[in-house]
Amino acid sequence: MSGNASELTTSGYIHHHLTNATVGEGFWTWHIDTIIVSVVLGLIFLGLFRMVAKKADTGVPGKLQCFLEMIIEFVDTSVKETFHGRSKLIAPLALTIFVWIFLMNLMDLIPVDFLPVLVQKVAEAFGADPHHVYSKVVPTTDMNTTFALSLGVFVLMLYYSIAIKGVGGFIKEMTMQPFNHWAMIPFNLILETVTLIAKPISLALRLFGNLYAGELIFILIALLPWYGQWFLSVPWAIFHILIITLQAFIFMMLTIVYLSLASEDH
Template identity: 50%
Template sequence: MAAGNEVAPAEYIQHHLINLTFGLHPENGWSIARTAEQASDMGFWAIHLDTMGWSLGMGFLFIWLFRKVGNAATTGVPGTLQSIIEVTFEFIENLTRSTFHNVNPIIGPLALTLFVWILMMNTLKIIPVDYLPGVFEKVGVDQMKIVPTTDLNATFGMALGVFILVLYYNFKIKGAGGFAKELSLKPFNHWALIPFNLLLEVVALLVQPFSLAMRLFGNMFAGEVIFILIALLPFWAIWLLDVPWAIFHILIVTLQAFIFTVLSVVYLNAAHERH
């Protein structure tokens, strides 16, 4: 679907903000939603096929790319791709060493995976908003959102994965009793203030996945909306605004991947700390 005189602006915007949703509709049974109303009627028993497909695609691309470069790595003068990956690896290694002050061999690979995977998903935003959806529309797929991080389901899924690890290491390292004491005796170490401490600490703990998910989603979704609004402008204005915004957005997509990774490592480091 292209902008311009073919469709109304409101319809154009709504079209680009609807995921390719497959689920159980009360009236249509198992089907693909054609409108936002149909998608909302599916409720819990639905899946965003485009979000899942592009997320998995970027994940497999990440694994294939790093494995290929790792197998072909040379001690001589590295190629461009090897240099980029080595710089990325060293950057995440230094980040992990400066942020995580305990011993856990999983944290480094986890940080590298989060940063590169989120960066690759975010970078899909640089592709013009009408290009790939237009290609899929020609083969009969009406809705196609290619940036998984503009879907709250994707960002919450990653955030919940990190949060599960936070809970796991809290219980593993501190034990159930130690974790309970940490929640009930901080910041005020007095039995009379246990209810107040619990309220503060439980809220602070539950805020972690929300802060991770909402920050990434909010920035990526806002950027997507701006790209869509630019696409509604006349042709000359699109090139005048779209290119500078895309260049500026390269910084945004990198920064958001970095923030998600740093906060994840910080939360996991806190889970390893004994108080």
């Protein structure tokens, strides 16, 4: 059992690991650990791709360049096969979503006590009480992150729908589908509105639910004796690699599909 787990009750240990470091009150509460980790991972993503792009040449590429080119080609192929409109934004957006979410999900593979204890030690050196210092290092286990991502996609859906079809075309789509008759306008509007709103909600909750459950399992494993931790954490971590990659891919693909549907002019 880890040091923190031995000092806290089981419920206290779980609660401590599932609590964000916050500032502010009420609606204006900011999860600073989520923001810091997300921004740092975003900068790593941008810096890494920029560094490789600047050093890329037509000769024999290095291993890192080959790896990143494989990712770019994979995302580019997915966009070409799924998105049927014309936009230079979709491919870079899909690449950003896939890599950024993957990096945020990847934080779940760091031992659950490592970064929180490190943050506590730093805070203690500055005179803070370590028991009141929280650090939740997987941004996608914070519903604020997943909903922020999905709302960004939702705004783009509305933008493409109105930009390509016009305001009148968008209103017609919301009121005359699936039943093309004026008497069914109220029913169509309710049905299409629910369908439209359900897309960002399901997008956010799917990513949050899978990563939150994975993090919770890692925390429960950390409560076991050391031999039980190794016996269970290694197989679960290997299986979790598939989950974190798959969830990033699903979020990216659904984003492409939703924007493709918004771009279609019937």
